[in-house]
Amino acid sequence: MGSVSTTKPGTGWEYAPAPESREIVTIQREYNLFVDGEFVPPATGEFFTTLNPASEEPLASVAEAGQADVDRAVAAARQAYDQSWGKMPGRERAKYLYRIARVIQERAREFAVLESLDNGKPIKETRDVDIPLAAAHFFYHAGWADKLGYAGFGPDPRPIGVAGQVIPWNFPLLMAAWKLAPALATGNTCVLKPAETTPLSALLLAEVIQEADLPPGTVNIVTGDGRAGRDLVAHPGVDKIAFTGSTEVGKEIQRAIAGTGKRLTLELGGKAANIVFDDAPVDQAVEGIVNGIFFNQGHVCCAGSRLLAQESIADSLLDRLKARLETLRLGDPLDKNTDIGAINSRQQLDKIEGLVAAGEAEGAQRWSPPCRLPAKGYWFPPTVFSGVSQSHRIAREEIFGPVLSVLTFRTPEEAVAKANNTPYGLSAGVWTEKGSRILWMAQRLRAGVVWANTYNRFDPASPFGGYQESGFGREGGRAGLAAYLDG
């Protein structure tokens, strides 16, 4: 399967295929759970299959953790907390985190290929974004481990204990790094539950953790579906829950742990506004819009899924955007020229198709560039809806796919009102030449992150998190450390 330009056949300039070799990574036929420093078979005796979403080819059988497995993992984490990791000085913990970071860098190509195979995202994203950022998170937090006493948390900040961490499928390794690195830097031990459709990079990370020689039980990885996540959340031996995923499950978790005294951080959905004023640098804004919603097939919680264009430039901006979208290349995630990869699962594709059908039924105008979709696998073309009104489902609900809803505004006040007219509040983008307007907007936008003249920029030093139904608590930076410290 090659990568094909979305340009009309015959009118575009075709690239030769440039596939990354999948030989660099050895995928095992079967994966066990990672508990107490070892790979162990699940007590359930059950396994599930993880697929390559670009081809529907089975990649591996992965252990299905049950209650007894979660019990074992939490007991191992408790023991490591009480006997080794929890007692270790920060400067010693730092050495292990540096080691993990370095091994991720050394094995970066292996991680990048594995992530693209299991998730469907383009290799240029795993290679240039997911994997380097995952290593950066471990490097950054390694630097903090011996400095916590000087960071304004008091002279002797204490960890919370055992952290139960549940992550989604959109950035599998990166989300594991976001969860594990701050927890470990602050002296907590962890039980991590990866998403059912993307467990493989977390299991490769388990090998890295073995290679880095962390005390057994410091990190445990239990694979399985939502039931394993539920068991972990409900487990009385867990002191803190960190969750990234849907708002619906986030609410369920909040209900499940109410009154238990467990600490909780939730990083949930979003419906961000990417706001373009008439004085914006148009070419950069078009790139920012594309990056905002088509990066990672739009499977991004902070995706700029609502474009708010100032009315005077809306038509010309849309024309430029459409011309740019005709050059995007959709296809084989392992091809280095691919811009848009596969949708992660059949279930997610169904959800995208359902919301797109609702957009058409409600009267918005749907547009996609001419696009040949591969015959096998889960695919959706880049899609733009114009004529969207605020009441449309495609303007309100998180689609989590390569679908942009375009709305217009006349004044900055109207832009702010429309941007904030959402139950979410994770991120926003502002495109304008005027610095004063950026500050004016940033003060009024109810979003955890506001990007100015850029979009989807991430750095381990920068806190990330939401308002309202996008969750609470911050990940990254000093604020992210606070979420793993007692008090």
Ligand code: NDP
């Ligand atoms: P979920 O919120 O269901 O999944 C996130 C993680 O939680 C997965 O590991 C999942 O396991 C686990 N999980 C599921 N149910 C429970 C539970 N009751 N208790 C504890 N853990 C649980 O997201 P989905 O993958 O089902 O995606 C559904 C929608 O959520 C998407 O269409 C998208 O709109 C949104 N989403 C948002 C994300 C974000 O970052 N904001 C990330 C992912 C999804 P399992 O993989 O087995 O389901």
